[in-house]
Amino acid sequence: MEKPAGDDSGLWAEYQSGFGNHFSSEALPGALPTEQNNPLLCPYGLYAEQISGTAFTAPRKQNQRSWLYRIKPSVTHEPFHPRVPGHKHLVSEFNQLTSSATPTQLRWKPADVPDAPTDFIDGLYTICGAGSSFLRHGYAIHMYAANKSMEGCAFCNADGDFLIVPQKGRLLITTECGKLQVSPGEMVVLPQGFRFAINLPDGPSRGYVAEVFGTHFQLPELGPIGANGLASPRDFLAPTAWFEESFHPGYTIVQKFGGQLFAAKQNFSPFNVVAWHGNYVPYKYDLIKFCPYNTVLVDHGDPSINTVLTAPSDKLGVALLDFVIFPPRWLVAEHTFRPPYYHRNCMSEFMGLIYGTYEAKADGFLPGGASLHSCMTPHGPDTKTYEATIARAEDAEPCRISGTMAFMFESSLVPRICPWALESPNVDADYYQCWIGLKSHFSCNGRPEVNGSFTPSSASCD
Ligand SMILES: O=C(O)Cc1cc(O)ccc1O
Numbered sequence: 002m003e004k005p006a007g008d009d010s011g012l013w014a015e016y017q018s019g020f021g022n023h024f025s026s027e028a029l030p031g032a033l034p035t036e037q038n039n040p041l042l043c044p045y046g047l048y049a050e051q052i053s054g055t056a057f058t059a060p061r062k063q064n065q066r067s068w069l070y071r072i073k074p075s076v077t078h079e080p081f082h083p084r085v086p087g088h089k090h091l092v093s094e095f096n097q098l099t100s101s102a103t104p105t106q107l108r109w110k111p112a113d114v115p116d117a118p119t120d121f122i123d124g125l126y127t128i129c130g131a132g133s134s135f136l137r138h139g140y141a142i143h144m145y146a147a148n149k150s151m152e153g154c155a156f157c158n159a160d161g162d163f164l165i166v167p168q169k170g171r172l173l174i175t176t177e178c179g180k181l182q183v184s185p186g187e188m189v190v191l192p193q194g195f196r197f198a199i200n201l202p203d204g205p206s207r208g209y210v211a212e213v214f215g216t217h218f219q220l221p222e223l224g225p226i227g228a229n230g231l232a233s234p235r236d237f238l239a240p241t242a243w244f245e246e247s248f249h250p251g252y253t254i255v256q257k258f259g260g261q262l263f264a265a266k267q268n269f270s271p272f273n274v275v276a277w278h279g280n281y282v283p284y285k286y287d288l289i290k291f292c293p294y295n296t297v298l299v300d301h302g303d304p305s306i307n308t309v310l311t312a313p314s315d316k317l318g319v320a321l322l323d324f325v326i327f328p329p330r331w332l333v334a335e336h337t338f339r340p341p342y343y344h345r346n347c348m349s350e351f352m353g354l355i356y357g358t359y360e361a362k363a364d365g366f367l368p369g370g371a372s373l374h375s376c377m378t379p380h381g382p383d384t385k386t387y388e389a390t391i392a393r394a395e396d397a398e399p400c401r402i403s404g405t406m407a408f409m410f411e412s413s414l415v416p417r418i419c420p421w422a423l424e425s426p427n428v429d430a431d432y433y434q435c436w437i438g439l440k441s442h443f444s445c446n447g448r449p450e451v452n453g454s455f456t457p458s459s460a461s462c463d
């Protein structure tokens with residue numbers, strides 16, 4: 002299976018294609034002012050409102066903002082108060098009070114979706130992160146497990162951009178710019194400050210979220226690859242304008258601000274934007290459209306070759322957070338150990354699995370599960386994968402990795418881990434065992450001893 006069935010995007014939502022474009026969209030003819038951004042009187046009596054995703058003065062190349070033309074401006078609400086009930090499992094400042102660091106290899110089994118009614122907001126919990134949303138530098142990695150649509154409320158993340166990777170269950174996301182349907186196998190970016198509501202048409206749902214503070218995701222440079230390849234700008238889809246005019250007493254805006262949830266009441270839906278234009282927008286991307294480039298002769302390329310999106314740090318070429326995937330592809334390298342190499346990395350690697358089996362782990366790393374190998378923590382293929390690979394070393398024909406989609410959030414900042422993630426019953430306490438069986442194949446006469454008693458596993462090839 003290349004991708005779970007049931008992706009009927011397009012039915013619920015209509016899109017415009019491109020990455021970083023200056024988009025424009027109107028749900029009523031003539032609703033978008035064309036001569037200027039801020040007319041004295043807007044068409045249809047709308048209010049003009051700007052949302053800025055970068056400082057007004059950011060260089061033109063990085064500057065991101067959109068103009069929204071709406072029935073009432075977003076300021077039309079009662080004061081924000083800490084939400085009751087609070088949320089105990091969200092963190093946006095990673096320090097000794099909130100989290101701790103460990104160099105040990107960590108792996109989590111998939112979390113069960115709760116039985117109690119739980120929407121996306123309550124089902125979201127932080128796993129780890131670094132830096133601070135207040136200082137506008139850092140990231141948080143969250144996961145969610147939920148089973149019910151958000152009702153009578155919209156979520157707004159003032160802390161950073163969410164990159165959401167659903168693993169189970171579709172997300173029907175209503176945003177101020179319009180609607181997005183996101184299936185497992187796709188990802189969506191909801192930039193800082195946009196209000197959105199998530200419906201779960203399939204019920205039980207779970208997935209992964211990377212949140213970046215103080216920067217935005219961009220496409221990686223292609224360098225010598227050339228003008229094409231990896232994620233193509235035209236495969237990114239932004240919504241088209243959609244609005245509702247509803248009298249909705251008690252509608253709640255839930256704002257994540259410094260990791261804390263605040264609530265404010267208003268009496269109408271915030272999805273009242275009739276037209277908009279700009280380059281600061283939510284967007285989605287289908288990971289199966291990724292066009293991988295890789296080794297065609299020898300050796301294992303670094304995983305950066307599979308970068309879908311990167312959130313840059315201030316250091317040239319060093320990511321605050323890269324979103325990297327391990328998609329279906331051909332492995333053709335000659336006399337090469339084809340699975341991921343054993344390594345230690347100054348960057349920290351959080352991994353998740355959307356479907357299938359990951360090429361470095363014959364078992365134990367399950368769809369919906371996760372692993373974390375922090376800065377300089379050694380890791381690599383498990384014993385079964387290693388032994389199966391060298392057992393068929395002599396007859397390694399080109400083979401296709403199929404039916405799998407793993408991903409990595411890779412960061413230059415060392416993550417601190419939340420106590421509930423470290424103490425979770427889903428922690429795989431025996432993770433280290435997957436490498437303990439790696440034995441010496443050393444032989445003084447030069448020819449490695451290969452124990453042929455292992456049956457080659459089907460973990461990496463068809
Ligand atoms: O650790 C991992 O499984 C991710 C990874 C994959 C790969 O092919 C090379 C390096 C790397 O960190």
Ligand SMILES: [Fe+2]
Pocket residue numbers: 344346350374380
């Ligand atoms: Fe790695």
